[in-house]
Every structure is written in structure tokens, then in C-alpha cells.
Amino acid sequence: MVMEMEYPNPLDKNKPMTSLSKKVYFQHTPEALVQQALDLEQGTLNDAGALCITTGKFTGRSPKDRFIVKDESTVTTVDWGDVNIAIAPEVFDRLLQKMTAFVEEKELWVRACYAGADPQYRINVTVINTTPWANLFCHHLFISPTEQELINYQQEWLIFQIPEFLADPLVDGTRQENFSIINFSEKIILIGGTAYTGEMKKGIFSVLNFLLPQQDVLPMHCSANEGSNGDVALFFGLSGTGKTTLSADPERKLIGDDEHGWSQETIFNFEGGCYAKCIDLSADKEPQIYAAIRSGSLLENTRFFTGTNRVDYSDSTITENTRAAYPIMYINEAKMPAIGKTPTNIFFLTCDAFGVLPPISKLTTAQAMYHFLSGYTAKVAGTEIGIKEPQTTFSACFGRVFLPANPTAYATLLGKKLEENPNVNVWLVNTGWTGGSYGEGKRISLRYTRALVSAAIQEQLRDVPFVPHPSFLVLVPQSCPNVPASILNPRDTWSDKEAYDRQSDKLTGLFMQNFEAFREQASEEIRQASPKFLRKIK
Missing domain, CATH: 3.40.449.10 (Phosphoenolpyruvate Carboxykinase, domain 1)
Incomplete structure (x- = not known):
């Protein structure tokens, strides 16, 4: 009209x-x-009725x-x-x-x-x-x-x-x-x-x-879901860390997939829908997203199989940043209105291609602030011309480019929320490599990552023994249901322990170098949460 x-x-x-x-x-x-x-x-419309456009x-x-x-x-x-x-x-x-x-x-x-x-x-x-x-x-x-x-x-x-x-x-x-x-x-x-x-x-x-x-x-670049008893989990992570995959749990209701606020009493979605990357999308890998692309949805910069109106999600001719926009109600387990309680568990996801970080570890408040400021993941060797080894990527608060204020202000507010809610558990989850760095070790099984996240949410790690990681000092559980204990301590998975120590010190140095931009405005508590070198550095 x-x-x-x-x-x-x-x-x-x-x-x-x-x-x-x-x-x-x-x-x-x-x-x-x-x-x-x-x-x-x-x-044009694809075979599922979604509107397919190009953004030029x-x-x-x-x-x-x-x-x-x-x-x-x-x-x-x-x-x-x-x-x-x-x-x-x-x-x-x-x-x-x-x-x-x-x-x-x-x-x-x-x-x-x-x-x-x-x-x-x-x-x-x-x-x-x-x-x-x-x-x-x-x-x-x-x-x-x-x-x-x-x-x-x-x-x-x-x-x-x-x-x-x-x-x-x-x-x-x-x-x-x-x-x-x-x-x-x-x-x-x-x-x-x-x-x-x-x-x-x-x-x-x-x-x-x-x-x-x-x-x-606290505004957050994260996804959020809710269990049947009302417990809320938040998932932070840069591209390639598994944020969408791990938060899209058919056993839990989706509050939102990208942007949320943490007030005094609630976690709430900023948005009314989802803007999902769909490169290499399949019904097997991402069934909820795949099913959401239907009549009324918007598909950006995808291509059809020749002679059809069926989308070839593997085609990156236009861009690898192919996207689908759809209302959150298109997800079967979406929660409406998109509001939940104060979170019980927070997961910082990182794809550590150095093979140094544990598959899961628990963070103190200071460590949570430090890793929030760091926003670490790694580009894998071979994905770009000239890259011969893993390349670190740091994005403060897991969304630096969207922060008008200094990142330390958001990290401080996170610390305040955690102090006010001492029962909130913060976990660092490595979805990257174990038993060696990229090229030598292997990717941590998604099945094991899901089991670790599930165990944390279901409080199955509450009474197991934890030991501090020798360099990052995060607390590593020594057992977990449905996960071999042999993979929980990353140094144990390396055949060459000295090589692990060298790689750990290299990653520690990169964390320290990145943190220098925040050192002046960060509290002493956050500074002390920095990882330590394993070897004496000459």
C-alpha cells in the first residue's frame, strides 16, 4: 500500500x-x-521459495x-x-x-x-x-x-x-x-x-x-540458547570457531544467533531474525538453518546449479560470504519473546591451530576478562597464499569492529556482571587442533566438543578434579563423560613435549603482544591473568 x-x-x-x-x-x-x-x-525464487538476490x-x-x-x-x-x-x-x-x-x-x-x-x-x-x-x-x-x-x-x-x-x-x-x-x-x-x-x-x-x-x-556479539529448566548459555566466537553449530542445539531453545544484551535480570536478543552464513550449507551439517531457507527468506549472493533454481551452496563464485536472512520463528526451537534469565554458562570458542589450548577449561573472573579482551582464534595455514603456519587473529570482545568505546570498558562491565553473579561459569573451548599444530596434529572431534559443552551445561564437570594449565593457568577437567581423558590435557597429546612447550611459548608471546594495546587501561587483576612462559626466555 x-x-x-x-x-x-x-x-x-x-x-x-x-x-x-x-x-x-x-x-x-x-x-x-x-x-x-x-x-x-x-x-528470483529458488526451489524452496526463498528470494535470491545479489548485492552488487x-x-x-x-x-x-x-x-x-x-x-x-x-x-x-x-x-x-x-x-x-x-x-x-x-x-x-x-x-x-x-x-x-x-x-x-x-x-x-x-x-x-x-x-x-x-x-x-x-x-x-x-x-x-x-x-x-x-x-x-x-x-x-x-x-x-x-x-x-x-x-x-x-x-x-x-x-x-x-x-x-x-x-x-x-x-x-x-x-x-x-x-x-x-x-x-x-x-x-x-x-x-x-x-x-x-x-x-x-x-x-x-x-x-x-x-x-x-x-x-553489556552488549555482546554472541549466540544464546536456553534449556528446558530455563538455564541460559552464551556462545562467543569468531568465524570458524563453531559458534553457530554449537549453539544450534535441538534440545535447547534458540534465543538468538548473533547479538544480545545482558541487563540486571535478563539476556535479550537485539534482533528479530538470523543472518546466517550459508557457504557449504547442507541439511546434514546445519539442518535448522537449511530448513529455515524457505518462502519469505532472503538469500544473498548465491548461485544456482546450472539449468535449475536449486542453490549450489558450495559455489563461492560471487563470495564466500553468502548469507541467508530469515525470521527467528523459522527456527523450530526459537524462543519468543527472545528473552532469558542471567546466563548459567558462558563459552568462549577458539579454533586454536597451534594445538596448545585444552579442549575445554574453566576460567576465573580475571581470566574471563582477559580472554574476552583477547578474542583469540587462528587462521589455518594454507587458507591464504603465503601463509605457511597458523596465523593468530585477535578481535577484542569477539567483535572489536563494532565497539565505539575502548574494549576495556566492555571487559570491565563483564567482570562486574560476573562478580554480581558468582554462579556463572565461564569456559574456554578449543575447537581447533590437538596432538600437534595444524599440519601435524588433528582437529578436535566435533562429537567430543559437543560432549564437553553438554557436560558443562548439565553440571557433569562440577565435581571432577581440575588442574591448571602450565602456561595459561586455566583449569582443565581431568575427566568428562563420553570424552577420552587422554585428550583433555593438550601437552599429553603431543609426542614431542619440547615441541609443545615451544609452541605454547610462541602463542603466549602473541597473547602478550596483543594485550599491550589494553595494558594501560586494564586493571591489575586482568594483567595478572596473562599466560606465563613455560621455558626461560633468553
Whole structure:
């Protein structure tokens, strides 16, 4: 339906929406958006009924083109640097004026929605798109108001996403033609030159990462699920660590797969849906995600088997970052509303290609803060040209690129939550290598990892003996149901113990080097949680 005249222009609430464009569609249903995309020849349906589109030049985020307006509200509160790149208010104002003029004769799709399942902490987000499929993405990834809520809806934040608008870097002050700019004073996110939908999702995530700590809420880049007795587990992990696989447990309800807040009393999902990577997706490996890709879902940058409309999920011709967006209710075991209690167990997942870390270990509060700050995993040798051995990757708080404040602020807030809730268990889980580093050892069996995580959740590790790891000092259980005791202590799995010690010291040094960026602002408690060298370093 064409939006009513009286609905306000999100950029000027004293004017009707028709002052922005004469062709505006408001709060369209997924079915209507899919049909419009098909009519405009912007996508096709696959054999399961999902809408398949391509996002053009950009198939992922462009971190170097993501800016925050530097003004009185942010000059001392944002951690400026390579992650949070400053841009002047006048640059923002000029681009906003140009984008507003640009859309005067365009069709626009507008959606009022929420970010945050807990009404006490959610923010109202209005989105303006120039394609129906981008608006479909927003329907899935944000939370839709009820009809009654829509009557009283008041806009707080605005996403203005115009992929067709290209900036002139020499005139407009951007780095390239594409840009994503957050203005905390005006409460507007401008996105131009890129159709990649994840820029909208992560833009609002950055906003919540800035706002929620001011309300003593810890924003987290993690998945969450809930057991039948109401116990909540959180799963943090960078790409390739198994976060999606381990949190998608058919025996537990999914609260959310990517972004959550931890308030005084609740864990709550920021989103209304899932944005799942689907490269090499299969019904056997990820049955819940596979089944969720159906009528109404959005598939980005995938290819069909020749002569069919069946998706070849192994095809990375366009990108390896193929994605599926769908409502969380498409997951059979999803919890609605997406709110749970304070977590009982927290899992930090790492794919340690050095073969040093235990398959599972328990962390003290200080160690939890230290490893939260570290956000460690490893790129495997051979995955990129020129890499001859494992390459460490550190991303503070398991999502550094989305943190407007210094990471130590979030680690400190995590420590505060753990001190207030002493019964919360924090575990470090290595889903990487054992018996040697990559190329010599072998990948830890997913069956064993599942058994270790299950045992931790079911409190089967509560009464077993633990011993500290000789270098990282994390506590290693000495037995676990359905897991051979021989794999629990990583040094024991190496035939060459001296080689293990050398590799352990190498990884320890890399942790220490990474931590130097946080040392000055970190507490002495966190500093003391650093791993120790096994050998005397000359």
C-alpha cells in the first residue's frame, strides 16, 4: 500500500512523508516485498521459495568506510582510531542533503521497527530503503511492532540506506564512493554506495554497543540458547570457531544467533531474525538453518546449479560470504519473546591451530576478562597464499569492529556482571587442533566438543578434579563423560613435549603482544591473568 499522507517524513517530522518522495510504501508484508522484488526483476525464487538476490559490488562490510561523526557528544566517549574513524559534522550534513534530494523521484520502502527484545532497553528504528528486498531484510533482522504498538510508535533512530547514491570523495570527504556514517547526535545512520544489507544490522549493533553500557547493560556479539529448566548459555566466537553449530542445539531453545544484551535480570536478543552464513550449507551439517531457507527468506549472493533454481551452496563464485536472512520463528526451537534469565554458562570458542589450548577449561573472573579482551582464534595455514603456519587473529570482545568505546570498558562491565553473579561459569573451548599444530596434529572431534559443552551445561564437570594449565593457568577437567581423558590435557597429546612447550611459548608471546594495546587501561587483576612462559626466555 502507498503510505498515508499524514505519516511524518523521518528526516523532518513537521512534514508528511510525501515531501521526501511521492512513491513510498510503508510497513509492507514479506509477501508483498518479495512480489515487488520479482516484479522489478531484482531477484528470483529458488526451489524452496526463498528470494535470491545479489548485492552488487559489495558482498560484505567495508570497515575502512565506516565513520562516526565527531562532535560534542562523541569527542571524549568514542575510542577513535583505525576502528572508529572520525568524520566531521559538516560532511554528514552535506551527504544527508544530497541523499535527500537524490530520492525525491525514487520509490522508497519504509519500515518502523525495534532493536532489542526487552522493552526496557529497546530502541525504535525507522528504515528507509530504495529496494523492497533490503526492506525485507529489515523486516527479518529487526523486531516488528504490533499493530497497537505501531499506532503509538515514535521514531528514535533512522537508517537511510541508498545504495545507488555514490559519494564524490574529493568533494564529500569520504574515502571512497561507498560509506556508512553513524551520527549519535542526530540519531541517523547514512549508508550509500553499498547494497550489502549487513551494514544496516551492524550499524545498529554499534549504536547499541554505545548506548547500553550507559544503562549497565553489556552488549555482546554472541549466540544464546536456553534449556528446558530455563538455564541460559552464551556462545562467543569468531568465524570458524563453531559458534553457530554449537549453539544450534535441538534440545535447547534458540534465543538468538548473533547479538544480545545482558541487563540486571535478563539476556535479550537485539534482533528479530538470523543472518546466517550459508557457504557449504547442507541439511546434514546445519539442518535448522537449511530448513529455515524457505518462502519469505532472503538469500544473498548465491548461485544456482546450472539449468535449475536449486542453490549450489558450495559455489563461492560471487563470495564466500553468502548469507541467508530469515525470521527467528523459522527456527523450530526459537524462543519468543527472545528473552532469558542471567546466563548459567558462558563459552568462549577458539579454533586454536597451534594445538596448545585444552579442549575445554574453566576460567576465573580475571581470566574471563582477559580472554574476552583477547578474542583469540587462528587462521589455518594454507587458507591464504603465503601463509605457511597458523596465523593468530585477535578481535577484542569477539567483535572489536563494532565497539565505539575502548574494549576495556566492555571487559570491565563483564567482570562486574560476573562478580554480581558468582554462579556463572565461564569456559574456554578449543575447537581447533590437538596432538600437534595444524599440519601435524588433528582437529578436535566435533562429537567430543559437543560432549564437553553438554557436560558443562548439565553440571557433569562440577565435581571432577581440575588442574591448571602450565602456561595459561586455566583449569582443565581431568575427566568428562563420553570424552577420552587422554585428550583433555593438550601437552599429553603431543609426542614431542619440547615441541609443545615451544609452541605454547610462541602463542603466549602473541597473547602478550596483543594485550599491550589494553595494558594501560586494564586493571591489575586482568594483567595478572596473562599466560606465563613455560621455558626461560633468553
